[in-house]
Amino acid sequence: xxxxxxxxxxxxxxxxxxxxxxxxxxxxxxxxxxxxxxxxxxxxxxxxxxxxxxxxxxxxxxxxxxxxxxxxxxxxxxxxxxxxxxxxxxxxxxxxxxxxxxxxxxxxxxxxxxxxxxxxxxxxxxxxxxxxxxxxxxxxxxxxxxxxxxxxxxxxxxxxxxxxxxxxxxxxxxxxxxxxxxxxxxxxxxxxxxxxxxxxxxxxxxxxxxxxxxxxxxxxxxxxxxxxxxxxxxxxxxxxxxxxxxxxxxxxxxxxxxxxxxxxxxxxxxxxxxxxxxxxxxxxxxxxxxxxxxxxxxxxxxxxxxxxxxxxxxxxxxxxxxxxxxxxxxxxxxxxxxxxxxxxxxxxxxxxxxxxxxxxxxxxxxxxxxxxxxxxxxxxxxxxxxxxxxxxxxxxxxxxxxxxxxxxxxxxxxxxxxxxxxxxxxxxxxxxxxxxxxx
Ligand SMILES: Nc1nc2c(c(=O)[nH]1)N[C@H]1C(S)=C(S)[C@@H](COP(=O)(O)O)O[C@H]1N2
Ligand SMILES: [Mo]
Numbered sequence: 001x002x003x004x005x006x007x008x009x010x011x012x013x014x015x016x017x018x019x020x021x022x023x024x025x026x027x028x029x030x031x032x033x034x035x036x037x038x039x040x041x042x043x044x045x046x047x048x049x050x051x052x053x054x055x056x057x058x059x060x061x062x063x064x065x066x067x068x069x070x071x072x073x074x075x076x077x078x079x080x081x082x083x084x085x086x087x088x089x090x091x092x093x094x095x096x097x098x099x100x101x102x103x104x105x106x107x108x109x110x111x112x113x114x115x116x117x118x119x120x121x122x123x124x125x126x127x128x129x130x131x132x133x134x135x136x137x138x139x140x141x142x143x144x145x146x147x148x149x150x151x152x153x154x155x156x157x158x159x160x161x162x163x164x165x166x167x168x169x170x171x172x173x174x175x176x177x178x179x180x181x182x183x184x185x186x187x188x189x190x191x192x193x194x195x196x197x198x199x200x201x202x203x204x205x206x207x208x209x210x211x212x213x214x215x216x217x218x219x220x221x222x223x224x225x226x227x228x229x230x231x232x233x234x235x236x237x238x239x240x241x242x243x244x245x246x247x248x249x250x251x252x253x254x255x256x257x258x259x260x261x262x263x264x265x266x267x268x269x270x271x272x273x274x275x276x277x278x279x280x281x282x283x284x285x286x287x288x289x290x291x292x293x294x295x296x297x298x299x300x301x302x303x304x305x306x307x308x309x310x311x312x313x314x315x316x317x318x319x320x321x322x323x324x325x326x327x328x329x330x331x332x333x334x335x336x337x338x339x340x341x342x343x344x345x346x347x348x349x350x351x352x353x354x355x356x357x358x359x360x361x362x363x364x365x366x367x368x369x370x371x372x373x374x375x376x377x378x379x380x381x382x383x384x385x386x387x388x389x390x391x392x393x394x395x396x397x398x399x400x401x402x403x404x405x406x407x408x409x410x411x412x413x414x415x416x417x418x419x420x421x422x423x424x425x426x427x428x429x430x431x432x433x434x435x436x437x438x439x
Pocket of ligand 2: 115163164165166271272273
């Protein structure tokens with residue numbers, strides 16, 4: 001116990017020294033030739049067994065078995081929610097889905113992550129009377145009730161991935177502000193609703209409309225009703241994408257209170273913060289939106305790389321649009337122990353790439369020295385995730401790390417570590433790693 005904590009802490013603060021302790025050497029590009037010292041014994045003890053591919057382990061790498069943050073032990077206790085969801089914040093309520101709970105093709109509502117920035121409104125007992133305003137740069141401003149929308153609009157159902165812009169944030173070094181998500185600030189549910197574009201067309205888009213502004217009915221934890229919790233928007237080309245929905249059902253049921261009951265936006269592929277819950281208004285503007293969560297370094301990433309940990313120059317930031325690509329291993333769970341002599345491991349997972357398609361998912365069990373293609377399923381519809389499967393042959397008992405890495409249709413791959421550090425920690429998408437012990 002003690003040694004795990006010490007090594008993990010050491011890897012977080014000083015990976016080179018942690019290496020030296022674990023592998024019995026000072027620093028250098030490779031561990032080859034340094035194995036077998038007293039340090040390797042410590043490392044073996046810490047990860048639970050011999051590291052089968054230790055020779056190809058990169059210097060300074062925190063072993064996956066030690067990488068899990070000690071603080072991620074609080075669980076969400078909420079009726080209707082899986083008790084294994086990780087509680088990241090109580091108020092506002094934020095809960096992450098452990099990767100292994102994203103093993104269903106369609107994420108059940110009980111396992112879907114929650115990201116609130118304020119306090120949700122009291123659930124209404126008259127959902128069909130809920131009002132949604134479409135105004136601003138339109139020919140005929142609309143005030144629709146949800147009942148009217150359901151009656152008038154052509155409802156569609158799509159499986160769409162929703163992902164928090166901060167997903168992966170905990171992988172940044174140094175640590176950034178914000179909720180410390182691993183890879184589970186994402187979920188893929190079936191959403192039913194009206195196409196945003198159909199509703200906007202009914203209001204008549206003026207040529208002057210260039211940007212949207214989204215509003216919800218949640219309230220600031222201070223209780224001040226004039227304080228807006230979050231109000232973000234997108235350029236019109238994205239707003240009018242046929243995959244955006246004004247949704248009133250999730251997985252065939254009315255929305256749950258925490259997911260925006262009675263109605264929300266779903267803007268897939270871009271930061272989840274655009275998908276306003278408890279939707280009250282879409283305002284069409286003739287210039288970029290300046291609401292809460294726009295500008296500065298909020299939901300924005302540097303176009304010129306910055307020195308990690310340094311002060312930001314906001315001039316160098318642009319809105320994060322398409323989310324980065326990611327492949328996760330959903331089975332087996334990180335830390336799984338298999339019986340001695342197990343020689344094959346079956347893996348499953350999911351991959352997605354914001355506005356893009358995933359071309360391939362590859363797996364490595366030797367710290368990236370060699371890779372094997374997974375079998376990748378096509379998406380059900382655009383902005384669905386893609387499920388993958390693979391089987392790896394294990395050469396012996398011992399400690400393994402399995403890494404998954406996606407490549408998108410443009411040939412872009414996930415990096416080994418979180419890149420393009422930024423003060424609020426957006427866009428971290430290093431490869432997913434799980435620790436497996438055989439025997
Ligand atoms: N009104 C409102 N909508 C919101 C939020 C919020 O705080 N208030 N959070 C946003 C963020 S940051 C994310 S990632 C998604 C999360 O949706 P979920 O809680 O249904 O998973 O909702 C978005 N919609
Ligand atoms: Mo988010």
